[in-house]
Amino acid sequence: MDLFNSYFPFTVCFFLLASAFYTDIRLRVIPNIITLPVIVGGILFHFYISGWSGRAGNVTAVFSMKGGQGVTSIAINLADQINLLTGDKVLIVDLNLYMGDVSVFLELPSAYTPFDMVKDLDRMDKNLLFSSLTQHPRGFYILTAPDEVNDAEQLSSDDITRLLQVLRRYFDHIIIDLPHNFNERNMAAIDTADNLLLIVQQSMPVIKNVQKALKLFEELGYDEKKVKVVLNRCLTKSELTAEDISYVLNWPVFASINNDFIRLTDIINKGKTIDMAEPDLKINRDMEILAGLLTGIKLAKKSEKGWSEIISRFLPLLGGAKA
Numbered sequence: 001m002d003l004f005n006s007y008f009p010f011t012v013c014f015f016l017l018a019s020a021f022y023t024d025i026r027l028r029v030i031p032n033i034i035t036l037p038v039i040v041g042g043i044l045f046h047f048y049i050s051g052w053s054g055r056a057g058n059v060t061a062v063f064s065m066k067g068g069q070g071v072t073s074i075a076i077n078l079a080d081q082i083n084l085l086t087g088d089k090v091l092i093v094d095l096n097l098y099m100g101d102v103s104v105f106l107e108l109p110s111a112y113t114p115f116d117m118v119k120d121l122d123r124m125d126k127n128l129l130f131s132s133l134t135q136h137p138r139g140f141y142i143l144t145a146p147d148e149v150n151d152a153e154q155l156s157s158d159d160i161t162r163l164l165q166v167l168r169r170y171f172d173h174i175i176i177d178l179p180h181n182f183n184e185r186n187m188a189a190i191d192t193a194d195n196l197l198l199i200v201q202q203s204m205p206v207i208k209n210v211q212k213a214l215k216l217f218e219e220l221g222y223d224e225k226k227v228k229v230v231l232n233r234c235l236t237k238s239e240l241t242a243e244d245i246s247y248v249l250n251w252p253v254f255a256s257i258n259n260d261f262i263r264l265t266d267i268i269n270k271g272k273t274i275d276m277a278e279p280d281l282k283i284n285r286d287m288e289i290l291a292g293l294l295t296g297i298k299l300a301k302k303s304e305k306g307w308s309e310i311i312s313r314f315l316p317l318l319g320g321a322k323a
Contacts, residue, residue: 056168057089060294061176061190064199065209070232071199072101073264074257074287075177080273081291083140088172090140091133095160095189096179097152100145107271108134110144115151117143117166118159124166138273141171157188164192173295182216191220195294196227197254200245202238207248214251228254230290235259255293257286 062075075092083090094100095114103110112132120128133141146152167174176189190196196217200210210229217227229249231242234256242253260283267277274284292299 057171057174058195058294059164059168059174059176059193060195060197061178061193062197062199063178063186063190063213064180065206065213066180069199069201069206070257071180072096072105072177073268074197074199074230074232074290075175076102076105077274077284077287078291078294079140079173079175080136080138080275081287082173082175082295083138084275085288085291085297086172086295089170090173091143091167091171091175092140093143093164093167093174093176094145095176095185096145097155097185098145098149098179100177102142102177103134103144105268105271106136106142106273108136108142108144110147113144113146113151114160114163115146115155117163118155121162121166126170129170138276143167155185157184160185160188161192164189194226196222197230198227199230199232200249200253201231201233202235202240202245204240207240207245211249214249224252227251230254231256233257233259233261255286255290257290258282 060078062071062078064071079090079092082088092102093114094102097114100110111134116132117124117129120132130141134144135141164174164176176193178186178189198210198213198217200206214227214229229246229251231245231253234242242256246253260281263278263281264274264283267274270277274281274287278284288299291297
């Protein structure tokens with residue numbers, strides 16, 4: 001059945017094109033009123049069956065120099081917010097092939113992995129891909145990290161490039177959770193990405209490491225349009241402001257995400273996204289703003305709840321108590 005799904009579009013295209021050229025030969029007219037519609041129809045039919053949408057999906061990679069800086073939580077909640085904002089097809093790719101946690105954070109099984117997909121690339125079509133991927137109840141899809149370390153060792157940088165090129169055909173937005181190194185697989189993903197979110201925190205050791213990364217990315221020809229510095233766990237009372245960090249790095253801070261580590265940890269332990277568990281948190285609004293910046297969608301301003309609104313909500317309750 002898989003072979004049928006893979007070769008059926010090609011077979012149909014072959015017969016449509018053959019019949020068109022046969023018509024040309026018989027009538028000795030190239031092109032004619034029959035040939036052009038048949039050729040165009042055959043090509044469009046193939047693209048429709050194979051999942052081609054006419055444009056490549058946008059790839060955003062999330063990266064930090066060291067672990068524990070929130071890469072996985074940002075990747076997951078960014079995918080959730082982009083899915084909510086756009087309604088498009090959104091995919092998270094867990095490329096932390098040795099210690100990937102996306103499926104753990106969301107309490108989902110590790111089903112279809114990058115290793116599995118690479119084995120299927122030559123016969124990949126829309127039906128095979130979407131029937132294999134894990135779909136979260138919120139609507140976005142997940143390509144989970146492998147359970148076996150040996151699987152990761154068998155993937156090359158070329159495999160990662162091919163995998164992402166194929167996924168672009170089927171998804172509007174791809175979010176990659178990257179490990180914290182510069183190996184060939186990681187660099188292949190970074191090079192393919194349209195956006196690289198480089199995570200920084202209000203700590204001088206972290207800032208110095210980010211400086212090193214930016215120097216490498218500049219040498220590779222990446223500019224501010226591609227590499228976007230994101231300040232995570234931002235503390236308003238810190239001596240290092242976003243402006244200070246931007247000055248030290250000589251690179252703009254693209255977005256800031258509020259620090260709410262304790263609540264975020266509780267949400268992760270529940271296996272939920274922030275918007276599912278506590279949508280009113282400031283950190284959730286920050287993730288929504290980041291999604292808006294990356295997709296170009298202008299967000300409606302949310303009004304702050306003043307004392308008058310809070311009191312007005314409690315007045316009916318007080319009145320009912322007196323009665």
